[in-house]
Amino acid sequence: EAGVAQSPRYKIIEKRQSVAFWCNPISGHATLYWYQQILGQGPKLLIQFQNNGVVDDSQLPKDRFSAERLKGVDSTLKIQPAKLEDSAVYLCASSLDVQTEAFFGQGTRLTVV
Amino acid sequence: AQSVTQLDSQVPVFEEAPVELRCNYSSSVSVYLFWYVQYPNQGLQLLLKYLSGSTLVKGINGFEAEFNKSQTSFHLRKPSVHISDTAEYFCAVTRSGVAGNMLTFGGGTRLMVKP
Numbered sequence: 001e002a003g004v005a006q007s008p009r010y011k012i013i014e015k016r017q018s019v020a021f022w023c024n025p026i027s028g029h030a031t032l033y034w035y036q037q038i039l040g041q042g043p044k045l046l047i048q049f050q051n052n053g054v055v056d057d058s059q060l061p062k063d064r065f066s067a068e069r070l071k072g073v074d075s076t077l078k079i080q081p082a083k084l085e086d087s088a089v090y091l092c093a094s095s096l097d098v099q100t101e102a103f104f105g106q107g108t109r110l111t112v113v
Numbered sequence: 114a115q116s117v118t119q120l121d122s123q124v125p126v127f128e129e130a131p132v133e134l135r136c137n138y139s140s141s142v143s144v145y146l147f148w149y150v151q152y153p154n155q156g157l158q159l160l161l162k163y164l165s166g167s168t169l170v171k172g173i174n175g176f177e178a179e180f181n182k183s184q185t186s187f188h189l190r191k192p193s194v195h196i197s198d199t200a201e202y203f204c205a206v207t208r209s210g211v212a213g214n215m216l217t218f219g220g221g222t223r224l225m226v227k228p
Binding site (some may be wrong): 001004016031040041042043044045048056089093095098099101102104105106107 | 117119147154155156157158159162183199205210214215216217218219221223
């Protein structure tokens with residue numbers, strides 16, 4: 001069974017530029033999550049989707065971050081404009097539903113210079 | 114809301130020695146508890162989970178953890194570590210009934226196994 005796929009693996013951008021990350025969850029998984037992991041810290045949930053609807057985005061900085069999940073499958077997380085403090089690993093995870101465990105992708109490491 | 118405290122940011126240990134990584138949580142409701150491992154440049158992999166039943170939970174790679182409700186702890190143990198266990202370990206919690214939902218993670222413990 002294929003796992004959660006994320007791309008790109010690494011990205012370096014200058015501050016004030018925009019960037020987008022892509023996630024393909026495990027087939028059949030209705031719930032999709034984006035986490036931000038700053039170096040030396042545990043992951044922090046940014047947004048949760050159930051199919052293509054947003055369940056929780058209370059910790060998403062909506063002035064610069066946006067996310068969508070088209071057709072309830074793939075998802076894209078965008079940052080515009082990026083700040084230095086956005087440097088982190090962005091992890092995507094998926095689960096069958098909210099009652100079952102989440103499986104994580106390898107993450108995208110973003111460096112903002 | 115829940116919170117998780119991992120008491121040690123780094124744990125150095127010699128190969129074949131036992132290890133315990135400590136995790137304490139805070140919650141006003143019943144919880145599910147998890148331990149994840151993260152190898153360098155990799156995503157998170159589930160080691161084990163406590164949902165209900167026996168408080169001693171066995172996971173992959175010889176790890177086990179014990180849920181102690183009175184002490185609000187979920188410490189991770191392994192009787193004999195290998196070099197390959199060197200990684201970052203994260204304890205996580207969510208409210209009962211939603212095992213995949215809105216995990217709250219601790220800050221992580223870096224396990225460094227020395228030959």
